[in-house]
Amino acid sequence: MSRPILATINLAALRQNLAVARQAAGGSRLWSVVKANAYGHGIARVWQSLVETDGFALLNLEEAILLREQGWKKPILLLEGFFHQDELAMIDQYRLTTSVHSNWQIQALAKAKLSAPLDIYLKMNSGMNRLGFPPDQVHNAWQKLRSLDNVGEMTLMAHFADAETSEGIAGPLQRIEQAAEGLNCARSLANSAATLWHPQTHHDWVRPGIILYGASPSGQWQDIASSGLQPVMTMTSQVIGIQHLTAGSAVGYGGQYRASGEQRIGVVACGYADGYPRHAPTGTPILVDGVMTQTVGRVSMDMITVDLTPCPQAGIGSQVELWGNNVKIDDVAAAAGTVGYELMCALAPRVPVIVE
Ligand SMILES: *Cc1c(COP(=O)(O)O)cnc(C)c1O
Numbered sequence: 001m002s003r004p005i006l007a008t009i010n011l012a013a014l015r016q017n018l019a020v021a022r023q024a025a026g027g028s029r030l031w032s033v034v035k036a037n038a039y040g041h042g043i044a045r046v047w048q049s050l051v052e053t054d055g056f057a058l059l060n061l062e063e064a065i066l067l068r069e070q071g072w073k074k075p076i077l078l079l080e081g082f083f084h085q086d087e088l089a090m091i092d093q094y095r096l097t098t099s100v101h102s103n104w105q106i107q108a109l110a111k112a113k114l115s116a117p118l119d120i121y122l123k124m125n126s127g128m129n130r131l132g133f134p135p136d137q138v139h140n141a142w143q144k145l146r147s148l149d150n151v152g153e154m155t156l157m158a159h160f161a162d163a164e165t166s167e168g169i170a171g172p173l174q175r176i177e178q179a180a181e182g183l184n185c186a187r188s189l190a191n192s193a194a195t196l197w198h199p200q201t202h203h204d205w206v207r208p209g210i211i212l213y214g215a216s217p218s219g220q221w222q223d224i225a226s227s228g229l230q231p232v233m234t235m236t237s238q239v240i241g242i243q244h245l246t247a248g249s250a251v252g253y254g255g256q257y258r259a260s261g262e263q264r265i266g267v268v269a270c271g272y273a274d275g276y277p278r279h280a281p282t283g284t285p286i287l288v289d290g291v292m293t294q295t296v297g298r299v300s301m302d303m304i305t306v307d308l309t310p311c312p313q314a315g316i317g318s319q320v321e322l323w324g325n326n327v328k329i330d331d332v333a334a335a336a337g338t339v340g341y342e343l344m345c346a347l348a349p350r351v352p353v354i355v356e
Contacts, residue, residue, distance in 0.1 A: 004238035005270050007347055008324075009041050009355045011049040013214055013230035018050055020228045021208045024195050028202040031057040031077055031188070033209030040275075040344040041213060041233060045355055047072065050212070055097075057207055061090055068094045077121060079207075080131065081105055088112040099123045099157060101131040106141060109150050117152035120145060121188065124179055126172035128161035135179040142183055155186040155204065163193035164218045169201060193217035196227065215340030221330040233344060234324030235275075235351070239288065239316055241267035242308070251305050252297030257282050264308040268320050271302040275346040276322060277336035280304075284335040287321035289314040 022030060032053040033039075038046045043063055047056065047070070055075035056067055064076045081099040082088060085108035091098050092114045100106060101123035109118070122142055125132035133141045138156070145151050158176050162168030176189065188205035190198065195206045196217070210217050214231040216224045245251065245259035266288060272278040276299055284295040286304075291311035295304050308314050323329040329340040336343075347353075 002352075003269055004236075004240070005274055005351055006236050007351050007353045008234045008236065009045060009353060010230070010232050010234065011046065011355055013232045014041075014046055014049045014212060015052070017212045017214050017229050017232065018052055021192075021195060021206075021211055022052070024227075025190075025202055025206045025208075026199065028190075029054040029205045031055045031075075031205055031207045032212055033057045033079075033191075033207055034063070035059045035079060035209070036345045037063070039209060039213050039341065040347040042353060043067070044070065045353070046232075054205070057209075061087055061096075064096050065090070065094055075119070081121075081123070082108070085112070088114070088118075091118060092116070097121060100141070100145065101133065103141070106144050106148075109145070110148055112150055114150050117150055119153040119155075120151055121155050121157040122185075124156060124158045124176065126158040126160070126175050128159060128172075130159070132158065135175050138179040139183065142185070153186075155188050156180055156183070157188045160189070160191060160194055160201075163191055163198065163201075164223075166198070169194060169198050173201065191217065196224070210341055213340075213344060215328075215344070216330050219330055219334060219339045221328040231324055231329060233329070233347070235270070235322040235347075236324070237268050237270040237320045237322065239266040239306075239314060239318040239320060240269045240303075242316060243267065243305075250297075253300060254298055257297035257305075264312070265296065266306045266308045266314060266318070266320075268304050268306055268322075269302070270304055270320070270322055271300045273301045273348055274351050275343065275348040276304060277332070277338060277343060277346075279338070280332060280336040285327050285331050287326045289318040289320075292326070 032050045035058045057077040077097045097119040099121040123132040187203035190201040190206040192208040192211040194201040195208045214229045243265040245263040247261050251257045278299045293310045297305045333340045
């Protein structure tokens with residue numbers, strides 16, 4: 001048998017999470033966000049478990065084409081639109097909905113020779129200051145696009161910088177409503193956090209991403225613990241070595257961790273080259289042989305070391321869960337100073353993946 005690390009993708013959990021997102025979204029239509037290769041889960045692997053969605057939202061033309069070639073006929077939204085005007089030929093051919101966030105894109109749309117009008121999402125900057133037209137330019141951009149023969153259905157899109165709290169969405173919502181006044185436009189505003197927690201943002205289309213994969217938009221698992229959402233990705237490996245420390249002996253690079261007394265340590269075949277966060281400090285939760293314990297010492301490229309004190313029965317070959325149903329990816333991420341999003345997306349190509 002080869003190196004024991006494995007990522008398992010639970011398709012039933014994915015379907016369940018879509019149902020939870022739908023329930024939360026009420027009557028709004030739903031874009032399943034599958035950018036970044038479905039948040040590291042593999043778009044080709046997972047999209048068929050999400051066919052109950054109304055559309056898929058992503059960034060790459062390549063990913064959009066893959067969905068079309070695999071048979072998805074319903075809407076696909078390019079969240080950042082096109083990066084160069086020559087992409088419009090493919091967007092036309094594959095009938096993609098594109099967002100429009102800058103004036104140059106309006107000009108490109110005006111000039112393009114298309115087989116039929118394209119549906120567009122006009123992206124407004126509601127305060128995050130990333131992509132989009134400032135509120136006072138929305139009317140003008142909308143009217144310009146509306147006048148183009150190349151433009152079909154139009155929707156106003158905005159994105160929240162801080163959708164965890166009501167205070168975080170109040171300001172942007174107000175700016176959006178002001179900018180949209182008199183346009184009588186369809187709207188798409190809500191990411192996962194807004195879909196779960198702020199019904200006043202739902203409007204016509206919601207755009208959840210992270211909750212489909214069973215992690216928390218806030219980074220705190222307890223915020224979704226009672227929502228019915230289930231982790232989709234489980235990363236497992238095995239103990240491949242055992243060390244017996246005596247008081248004062250150190251573990252791993254830099255000798256950062258020192259035993260205060262006798263201590264049994266397990267060496268696990270998983271490191272930062274697999275996507276485990278190098279910044280995870282001593283104390284990061286991990287499950288060994290069914291028992292919750294913690295990492296000790298620095299994460300190496302190919303290995304991490306764990307405290308076996310709570311699981312004296314564990315030995316070489318013992319099963320380890322790095323994250324999944326028992327060890328929440330949000331908890332590992334929080335220990336490492338990041339969010340579940342980053343860990344999922346960083347799943348390394350060298351980790352074998354199976355679906356169940
Ligand atoms: C990534 C993204 C989303 C989904 O965000 P989640 O927090 O994962 O739900 C929605 N809208 C836009 C524009 C995005 O880029």
